[in-house]
Amino acid sequence: ASNRSLLVLPGDGIGPEVMREVYRVVEWMDHRRHVSFALQEDLVGGSAIDAHGVPLADATMEKAQAADAVLLGAVGGPKWDNLDFSVKPERGLLRLRKELGLFANLRPAICFSALVEASSLKPEIVEGLDIMIVRELTGGVYFGEPRGIEDLGNGERRGVNTQVYTTSEIHRVARVAFELARKRGNRVTSCEKANVMESGVLWREEVQKLHDAEYADVGLEHMYADNAAMQLVRAPKQFDVIVTDNLFGDILSDEAAMLTGSLGMLPSASLGDADATGRRHALYEPVHGSAPDIAGKELANPIATLLSFAMALRYSFDLADDATMIETAVQQVLAGGLRTADIMSTGKAKVSTSTMGDAIVREL
Amino acid sequence: ASNRSLLVLPGDGIGPEVMREVYRVVEWMDHRRHVSFALQEDLVGGSAIDAHGVPLADATMEKAQAADAVLLGAVGGPKWDNLDFSVKPERGLLRLRKELGLFANLRPAICFSALVEASSLKPEIVEGLDIMIVRELTGGVYFGEPRGIEDLGNGERRGVNTQVYTTSEIHRVARVAFELARKRGNRVTSCEKANVMESGVLWREEVQKLHDAEYADVGLEHMYADNAAMQLVRAPKQFDVIVTDNLFGDILSDEAAMLTGSLGMLPSASLGDADATGRRHALYEPVHGSAPDIAGKELANPIATLLSFAMALRYSFDLADDATMIETAVQQVLAGGLRTADIMSTGKAKVSTSTMGDAIVREL
Ligand SMILES: CC(C)[C@H](C(=O)O)[C@@H](O)C(=O)O
Ligand SMILES: CC(C)[C@H](C(=O)O)[C@@H](O)C(=O)O
Numbered sequence: 014a015s016n017r018s019l020l021v022l023p024g025d026g027i028g029p030e031v032m033r034e035v036y037r038v039v040e041w042m043d044h045r046r047h048v049s050f051a052l053q054e055d056l057v058g059g060s061a062i063d064a065h066g067v068p069l070a071d072a073t074m075e076k077a078q079a080a081d082a083v084l085l086g087a088v089g090g091p092k093w094d095n096l097d098f099s100v101k102p103e104r105g106l107l108r109l110r111k112e113l114g115l116f117a118n119l120r121p122a123i124c125f126s127a128l129v130e131a132s133s134l135k136p137e138i139v140e141g142l143d144i145m146i147v148r149e150l151t152g153g154v155y156f157g158e159p160r161g162i163e164d165l166g167n168g169e170r171r172g173v174n175t176q177v178y179t180t181s182e183i184h185r186v187a188r189v190a191f192e193l194a195r196k197r198g199n200r201v202t203s204c205e206k207a208n209v210m211e212s213g214v215l216w217r218e219e220v221q222k223l224h225d226a227e228y229a230d231v232g233l234e235h236m237y238a239d240n241a242a243m244q245l246v247r248a249p250k251q252f253d254v255i256v257t258d259n260l261f262g263d264i265l266s267d268e269a270a271m272l273t274g275s276l277g278m279l280p281s282a283s284l285g286d287a288d289a290t291g292r293r294h295a296l297y298e299p300v301h302g303s304a305p306d307i308a309g310k311e312l313a314n315p316i317a318t319l320l321s322f323a324m325a326l327r328y329s330f331d332l333a334d335d336a337t338m339i340e341t342a343v344q345q346v347l348a349g350g351l352r353t354a355d356i357m358s359t360g361k362a363k364v365s366t367s368t369m370g371d372a373i374v375r376e377l
Numbered sequence: 378a379s380n381r382s383l384l385v386l387p388g389d390g391i392g393p394e395v396m397r398e399v400y401r402v403v404e405w406m407d408h409r410r411h412v413s414f415a416l417q418e419d420l421v422g423g424s425a426i427d428a429h430g431v432p433l434a435d436a437t438m439e440k441a442q443a444a445d446a447v448l449l450g451a452v453g454g455p456k457w458d459n460l461d462f463s464v465k466p467e468r469g470l471l472r473l474r475k476e477l478g479l480f481a482n483l484r485p486a487i488c489f490s491a492l493v494e495a496s497s498l499k500p501e502i503v504e505g506l507d508i509m510i511v512r513e514l515t516g517g518v519y520f521g522e523p524r525g526i527e528d529l530g531n532g533e534r535r536g537v538n539t540q541v542y543t544t545s546e547i548h549r550v551a552r553v554a555f556e557l558a559r560k561r562g563n564r565v566t567s568c569e570k571a572n573v574m575e576s577g578v579l580w581r582e583e584v585q586k587l588h589d590a591e592y593a594d595v596g597l598e599h600m601y602a603d604n605a606a607m608q609l610v611r612a613p614k615q616f617d618v619i620v621t622d623n624l625f626g627d628i629l630s631d632e633a634a635m636l637t638g639s640l641g642m643l644p645s646a647s648l649g650d651a652d653a654t655g656r657r658h659a660l661y662e663p664v665h666g667s668a669p670d671i672a673g674k675e676l677a678n679p680i681a682t683l684l685s686f687a688m689a690l691r692y693s694f695d696l697a698d699d700a701t702m703i704e705t706a707v708q709q710v711l712a713g714g715l716r717t718a719d720i721m722s723t724g725k726a727k728v729s730t731s732t733m734g735d736a737i738v739r740e741l
Contacts, residue, residue, distance in 0.1 A: 103572045133611055138497045154518075154540060155573050162575050165543070172579030174540040176518060180533045206624070208467045209519050211526050215536030242628045243635040246610065247497055260570070264606045264628055271607040 017050045017330055020080035022057040022073070025093075025102060026303025027313035028086025034315035034370030035084065035322050038339065041374050046335060053080070057109070058088025058102035058303075068105030077109055082329040083296040084322060085109075087303035110150050113294040115283035116182070117189040118148040118262065119324075120300065122249075122269035125278060127347040131356050132274030139249065144269055145197065146255045147190040148262025150283055152182045153212075155259045176212050178258065183219040185286065190256035191228040198253030200232035204241045204261055216258065238265065245269055267300075276301045277314030277355040280321035282328055295329045297321040307354075311365040314353040316343055319373065342376035381414045381694055384444035386421040386437070389457075389466060390667025391677035392450025398679035398734030399448065399686050402703065405738050410699060417444070421473070422452025422466035422667075432469030441473055446693035447660040448686060449473075451667035474514050477658040479647035480546070481553040482512040482626065483688075484664065486613075486633035489642060491711040495720050496638030503613065508633055509561060510619045511554040512626025514647055516546045517576075519623045540576050542622065547583040549650065554620035555592040562617030564596035568605045568625055580622065602629065609633055631664075640665045641678030641719040644685035646692055659693045661685040671718075675729040678717035680707055683737065706740035 023032040088102040124142035157175030205213035285294035299317030327336040352361040387396040452466040488506035521539030569577035602625040649658035663681030691700040716725040
């Protein structure tokens with residue numbers, strides 16, 4: 014990984030404009046820190062459909078396989094909403110996850126102290142919130158077979174999906190959660206519906222086994238996913254690391270993200286296993302979507318994508334110091350009162366996407 | 378249904394003590410309103426396991442089939458936590474749902490004006506909140522086959538569940554949602570993950586078809602379940618009626634319940650289809666669990682169970698006026714400042730389970 018190859022996939026909607034601000038930070042790193050990247054850019058999602066008829070071209074997939082990391086903007090928009098299931102923009106993202114083997118999705122839910130007021134929750138409930146959700150990303154009902162829609166005649170149809178997990182799928186993602194917990198609050202909450210689903214029973218038993226065998230020093234609690242959805246609203250600070258499956262993770266991580274009130278601030282990382290050379294595939298992306306309604310208007314918040322790039326520095330390029338510099342610069346700019354529209358509050362200065370990017374580069 | 382037969386299943390934990398307060402209201406109705414019920418009581422959950430070795434005896438199931446309505450307290454507790462999946466207290470509840478054909482679970486999430494402060498959300502976000510969640514209750518991954526855990530050898534196991542819906546299952550629950558919407562805000566939000574699950578594609582298409590054919594006057598919006606989990610936190614008052622499947626409904630209805638800050642206040646109804654004589658099976662239960670930690674201490678809030686009984690009066694016994702009387706009495710007692718421990722706040726009077734029951738009967 015010495016040439017630090019990064020594949021950039023800006024995607025649709027606000028993707029390209031937030032990615033522009035990342036390029037400025039990359040440039041700054043090149044000039045000021047003498048850290049350079051071998052950048053490539055390509056299409057994903059709707060823009061790939063428009064160009065190639067598919068949401069992710071094979072050639073793009075090959076570039077992703079070859080890169081040290083992928084940085085993605087966002088995919089989707091009304092233009093492609095009525096396409097068939099199998100060719101929608103989202104399939105590009107799902108293909109990347111599956112073929113790169115990105116089984117561990119790290120979704121921090123952090124409440125930035127300058128933005129406590131942006132939350133719909135009371136300040137005392139979310140102030141200082143710092144949860145790490147580890148979502149399984151290449152298994153479960155997202156990829157399980159059999160699946161599909163069958164015609165039963167008489168106007169009746171039947172839609173089927175399969176929720177499936179194996180021991181090793183559960184262990185490898187739980188391991189990521191336990192390792193992360195050791196560097197944080199040392200507590201893991203594992204979520205499933207073991208009271209109604211056998212796949213949840215297996216999940217619970219295997220997480221417990223791995224814990225007892227290798228991570229007995231880490232606190233482990235099991236919680237039904239419905240209860241977790243409640244506890245996140247009631248008292249989110251009770252959580253340190255949450256580990257859960259693909260579908261529950263999709264829902265709980267979005268719920269947790271919204272607790273912070275500032276979706277435009279939240280990055281994510283999706284990691285694979287290390288290969289023989291120690292290299293692991295990785296994809297970084299903001300939690301927010303493509304926000305087609307504000308695309309091209311210089312209204313989007315570039316911070317989530319910048320922080321996703323910072324996560325790439327930390328997890329893929331062994332540049333933790335530079336990651337911290339970016340994170341600190343973001344915090345300082347917020348403390349200085351600059352706000353994009355999504356996180357605006359009275360008494361602050363409302364700025365555009367590029368002005369926010371400017372300020373962060375200047376702070377660096 | 379002229380003898381108004383009601384099967385009462387107090388269940389475990391705080392179940393019996395909250396049910397005692399319902400009996401007092403039943404008695405009051407008998408004496409003061411000359412409305413009497415043919416009551417029977419039986420066991421469900423852990424208490425049934427202790428007595429019969431199963432969470433729901435066949436004889437109890439027969440009584441439930443014969444009754445006009447079932448009123449359930451709560452099931453489960455640490456004593457039965459380590460039992461095998463197939464004989465846990467929850468199976469009693471699931472058997473009742475399935476064999477009575479209770480496909481439509483009505484879960485109101487209402488923020489009582491006297492209790493706005495109990496919410497972890499800002500008052501302006503939840504004040505006046507009134508959502509009705511209609512959860513499909515007899516299908517989906519809860520009951521789909523194949524299911525189970527397989528041994529693959531080499532210490533590997535595989536856990537499987539099946540998510541499955543048919544056209545008619547979707548139509549009948551969507552119909553309940555559209556009918557309810559017409560009597561409320563006339564808007565339905567249907568939630569699934571049609572972007573990743575074919576069963577969700579079918580759900581979306583069939584809800585839309587039924588809408589266009591029979592309920593074109595009702596507003597209909599489709600929303601991915603992860604987005605719904607976010608929107609519930611961000612701006613819950615945007616919703617009127619939400620209709621969704623069994624698993625998403627489990628999670629979203631619990632999240633919505635917790636927004637109100639007072640789980641001890643929320644009732645639910647589970648309804649089947651009307652038979653030839655116009656009778657429909659129905660089960661009513663509070664949203665809260667069995668709360669084993671406070672059981673037997675006279676700390677539990679009986680209001681959710683009383684309001685579940687009120688729902689029974691409205692939906693099973695055609696006694697809407699009496700239902701309203703109970704609901705009004707509850708509101709007046711709250712306005713008077715009485716609070717059980719779970720909804721206590723400074724300046725109010727903390728009372729026991731039976732004192733709360735007293736006050737409500739007196740108010741009646
Ligand atoms: C776009 C969609 C396929 C995706 C998912 O469901 O995983 C998204 O919601 C996410 O969480 O990244
Ligand atoms: C107890 C459990 C089986 C049940 C469910 O998952 O349906 C509960 O969470 C509920 O919502 O009634």
